[in-house]
Amino acid sequence: MNIIKVAFVEDNSSLRKRFEEQFEFFEDIKLVATYASGEGALSGLRKLPPSQIPDIVLMDIELPGMSGIETTIAAKELFPEAEIMMFTVFEDEVKIFHAIQAGAAGYLLKDDPIEKVVDAIRELHAGGAPMSQSIARTVLSFLREKSVGNSKVSIPAPAPVEFDLSERELELLQGLVHGETYQTLAKKLFISPHTVKTHIKNIYKKLHVHSRALAVRVALDRGLV
Amino acid sequence: MNIIKVAFVEDNSSLRKRFEEQFEFFEDIKLVATYASGEGALSGLRKLPPSQIPDIVLMDIELPGMSGIETTIAAKELFPEAEIMMFTVFEDEVKIFHAIQAGAAGYLLKDDPIEKVVDAIRELHAGGAPMSQSIARTVLSFLREKSVGNSKVSIPAPAPVEFDLSERELELLQGLVHGETYQTLAKKLFISPHTVKTHIKNIYKKLHVHSRALAVRVALDRGLV
DNA sequence: CCTTCAATACCCCAAAGGCGGTATTTCCGG
DNA sequence: CCGGAAATACCGCCTTTGGGGTATTGAAGG
Numbered sequence: 001m002n003i004i005k006v007a008f009v010e011d012n013s014s015l016r017k018r019f020e021e022q023f024e025f026f027e028d029i030k031l032v033a034t035y036a037s038g039e040g041a042l043s044g045l046r047k048l049p050p051s052q053i054p055d056i057v058l059m060d061i062e063l064p065g066m067s068g069i070e071t072t073i074a075a076k077e078l079f080p081e082a083e084i085m086m087f088t089v090f091e092d093e094v095k096i097f098h099a100i101q102a103g104a105a106g107y108l109l110k111d112d113p114i115e116k117v118v119d120a121i122r123e124l125h126a127g128g129a130p131m132s133q134s135i136a137r138t139v140l141s142f143l144r145e146k147s148v149g150n151s152k153v154s155i156p157a158p159a160p161v162e163f164d165l166s167e168r169e170l171e172l173l174q175g176l177v178h179g180e181t182y183q184t185l186a187k188k189l190f191i192s193p194h195t196v197k198t199h200i201k202n203i204y205k206k207l208h209v210h211s212r213a214l215a216v217r218v219a220l221d222r223g224l225v
Numbered sequence: 226m227n228i229i230k231v232a233f234v235e236d237n238s239s240l241r242k243r244f245e246e247q248f249e250f251f252e253d254i255k256l257v258a259t260y261a262s263g264e265g266a267l268s269g270l271r272k273l274p275p276s277q278i279p280d281i282v283l284m285d286i287e288l289p290g291m292s293g294i295e296t297t298i299a300a301k302e303l304f305p306e307a308e309i310m311m312f313t314v315f316e317d318e319v320k321i322f323h324a325i326q327a328g329a330a331g332y333l334l335k336d337d338p339i340e341k342v343v344d345a346i347r348e349l350h351a352g353g354a355p356m357s358q359s360i361a362r363t364v365l366s367f368l369r370e371k372s373v374g375n376s377k378v379s380i381p382a383p384a385p386v387e388f389d390l391s392e393r394e395l396e397l398l399q400g401l402v403h404g405e406t407y408q409t410l411a412k413k414l415f416i417s418p419h420t421v422k423t424h425i426k427n428i429y430k431k432l433h434v435h436s437r438a439l440a441v442r443v444a445l446d447r448g449l450v
Numbered sequence: 451c452c453t454t455c456a457a458t459a460c461c462c463c464a465a466a467g468g469c470g471g472t473a474t475t476t477c478c479g480g
Numbered sequence: 481c482c483g484g485a486a487a488t489a490c491c492g493c494c495t496t497t498g499g500g501g502t503a504t505t506g507a508a509g510g
Binding site: 406407408422425426429435436437 | 466467469470
């Protein structure tokens with residue numbers, strides 16, 4: 001069996017160490033190099049002997065300085081045969097999109113267990129495109145937009161969803177965006193805090209969120225305010 | 226002393242009543258008409274005898290149907306001499322801007338006490354441009370942008386403020402925008418919830434906010450994420 | 451006339467958040 | 481080498497949220 005050579009670009013040193021140790025347990029995978037920055041990775045990869053050039057590069061997407069996406073673009077130019085697997089904390093639609101355009105073929109979350117990481121490496125090396133379920137859904141939605149619109153994909157597009165909030169609920173939602181609490185909202189709108197709560201509960205239901213933070217995010221993203 | 230004739234456009238009936246009663250106590254002010262909608266106000270105002278045409282129109286900015294701003298534009302065409310004072314629950318920069326462009330000369334908040342409202346009416350009638358302190362600041366910042374940029378004012382402009390968040394703090398802020406809690410954030414970033422708390426406290430300080438909701442708002446508005 | 455729905459109000463309760471501290475380690479710039 | 485900024489961690493305190501209910505009223509629509 002061919003050993004899969006892996007490089008790891010990650011600024012978090014403890015995570016780097018954790019992975020260096022954990023990869024020891026998998027005989028078919030060898031961590032040939034780790035780098036703490038995009039810049040370091042690019043210069044380091046150039047100096048590697050051909051026998052050590054990695055098959056797979058695990059790339060942290062959130063790197064200080066040169067971002068993981070920028071590094072991916074550069075790395076792909078240097079080693080077009082290497083497969084890049086993005087490695088990130090959050091499922092950011094825009095970043096996923098950019099990472100895919102930059103040439104990344106896989107997408108892992110940092111809290112995926114090591115077994116999942118290893119499986120993803122193997123799958124990627126075997127020509128697959130491993131990614132977490134929700135990321136897969138996101139990618140599908142990109143394709144859907146592409147085929148439906150029949151136009152250029154250009155940007156992720158904000159999605160024209162309708163939430164059907166009542167006038168009053170919109171007013172309440174505005175309050176949330178403005179940082180109001182139950183109490184202050186109640187005073188401003190001349191209603192009881194209980195009512196404010198009820199409205200906000202209903203808003204959450206309609207927006208499919210469970211916190212103010214997400215409600216504010218959705219409101220701003222979708223231009224509800 | 227000349228009596229100031231005031232019309233009030235406000236969809237909230239209890240607020241309308243409250244004002245109708247409270248204006249009774251001020252001899253120099255007469256509430257000549259109240260309307261529950263922009264449409265109603267426009268048709269109602271047209272039918273008023275010349276002696277009853279208001280000097281001041283208090284206009285709720287958040288009206289169902291025709292908005293307060295649209296109504297303001299139309300009312301200004303009908304009665305260019307009338308002064309419009311916007312009346313709103315929130316200090317929305319964009320709406321303030323539009324209201325000013327629509328011809329409004331004053332800006333009140335709904336939770337201002339009646340005395341403040343009356344003072345504002347008098348000041349407006351005397352040729353002033355009363356507005357709350359924070360609104361005044363916003364207006365000034367518009368002017369500042371206009372004079373500094375020396376270009377067309379066009380849109381409020383997102384303001385190029387620098388918050389000087391550290392890399393880590395940005396990461397945490399992203400978490401907030403994604404609706405993470407202390408706990409989930411701690412797990413994803415491999416740190417203690419206490420640390421998450423500390424970081425978030427520092428972020429709040431740097432963004433000058435005191436809640437997740439506002440932090441998310443600032444993050445999205447200023448493109449920090 | 452009856453149903454539905456928005457808006458209003460209230461209860462309980464567990465979880466999360468915000469604020470005030472203190473403290474250690476690491477790293478960077480002067 | 482020292483000072484300061486970041487990042488890390490912990491403690492306690494009190495308030496706010498979010499989720500589960502229930503219920504009344506008035507307006508809109510069938």
